[in-house]
Amino acid sequence: MMVQTQKQTESTPVLEVRGLTQRFGGLTAVNDFNVKLMPGELSGLIGPNGAGKTTVFNLVSGFYQPTEGQIFVDGKPTAALKPHRVTALGVARTFQNIRLWNDMTVLDNIRVAQHYQLGYGFFHAIVRSKHYRTREEQVAKEAEELLDVFDLKRYAEEMPKNLPYGTQRKLEIARALSSHPKLLLLDEPAAGLNSADAKDLIRLIRWIHETFDVTIWMIEHHMDVMMELCTQIKVIDFGETIAEGSAEHVRNHPAVMSAYLGDENI
Numbered sequence: 001m002m003v004q005t006q007k008q009t010e011s012t013p014v015l016e017v018r019g020l021t022q023r024f025g026g027l028t029a030v031n032d033f034n035v036k037l038m039p040g041e042l043s044g045l046i047g048p049n050g051a052g053k054t055t056v057f058n059l060v061s062g063f064y065q066p067t068e069g070q071i072f073v074d075g076k077p078t079a080a081l082k083p084h085r086v087t088a089l090g091v092a093r094t095f096q097n098i099r100l101w102n103d104m105t106v107l108d109n110i111r112v113a114q115h116y117q118l119g120y121g122f123f124h125a126i127v128r129s130k131h132y133r134t135r136e137e138q139v140a141k142e143a144e145e146l147l148d149v150f151d152l153k154r155y156a157e158e159m160p161k162n163l164p165y166g167t168q169r170k171l172e173i174a175r176a177l178s179s180h181p182k183l184l185l186l187d188e189p190a191a192g193l194n195s196a197d198a199k200d201l202i203r204l205i206r207w208i209h210e211t212f213d214v215t216i217w218m219i220e221h222h223m224d225v226m227m228e229l230c231t232q233i234k235v236i237d238f239g240e241t242i243a244e245g246s247a248e249h250v251r252n253h254p255a256v257m258s259a260y261l262g263d264e265n266i
């Protein structure tokens with residue numbers, strides 16, 4: 001019985017997307033998109049500007065409700081759920097333009113993100129019940145530990161906007177991990193980084209993948225970052241999937257080369 005349960009768990013994709021389509025008025029931003037990510041994968045999604053990549057992430061994280069199609073997180077349908085419900089089911093993300101809470105300290109950015117996941121009620125917070133206090137202590141401890149493992153502890157009382165750009169990116173990833181996600185979506189994590197910071201980011205993502213029990217799906221324009229990290233890459237253009245496979249395979253794929261013609265990043 002135990003073995004069967006284990007097998008079932010192992011064969012359930014962390015994310016499965018079927019026939020996902022998103023229209024904005026007359027524009028089809030994503031058309032019949034399908035993907036299956038198994039536990040522990042580190043995969044990529046690439047495509048030229050405006051191809052529909054962020055729209056896919058917005059759909060998977062519940063920011064948009066799809067025009068058509070189904071999304072399953074760990075086997076549970078999520079296409080009709082609000083973002084906080086999708087987060088509670090185990091999806092966390094970062095944004096192309098860093099979205100930290102700049103009027104809160106670094107430590108509070110992590111603590112508040114954890115609260116989203118805890119979801120204990122208003123009553124417990126108001127009366128500060130024993131249950132609430134115990135969880136609060138746990139949250140504070142975990143937040144400090146997370147800052148420690150990300151080598152961010154010295155910035156705990158700083159405001160995020162005062163940190164170097166690469167450190168803000170790191171903090172945003174740490175904050176996403178604080179909700180214990182099964183699936184981490186990274187939207188262009190190397191955007192705006194210089195090449196030294198981009199190399200640090202590659203090491204950081206590899207370390208997260210090896211250390212945390214999390215499946216990672218990332219969008220990135222820097223092909224060298226994708227080549228270093230991703231085992232599987234999907235390529236979209238005008239919302240259509242035009243290629244998929246290993247980094248090497250997609251890099252040399254004629255449809256990909258044609259889609260990127262003139263783009264110096266590939």
Ligand SMILES: Nc1ncnc2c1ncn2[C@@H]1O[C@H](COP(=O)(O)OP(=O)(O)OP(=O)(O)O)[C@@H](O)[C@H]1O
Nearest residue numbers: 024027029047048049050051052053054055056096
């Ligand atoms: N909320 C929206 N309303 C209307 N159109 C939108 C909306 N969000 C995205 N689009 C359009 O959908 C298309 C896909 O956009 P999307 O941001 O997903 O592309 P992308 O591949 O992430 O691009 P980039 O690499 O430039 O970030 C674009 O034409 C964009 O203008």
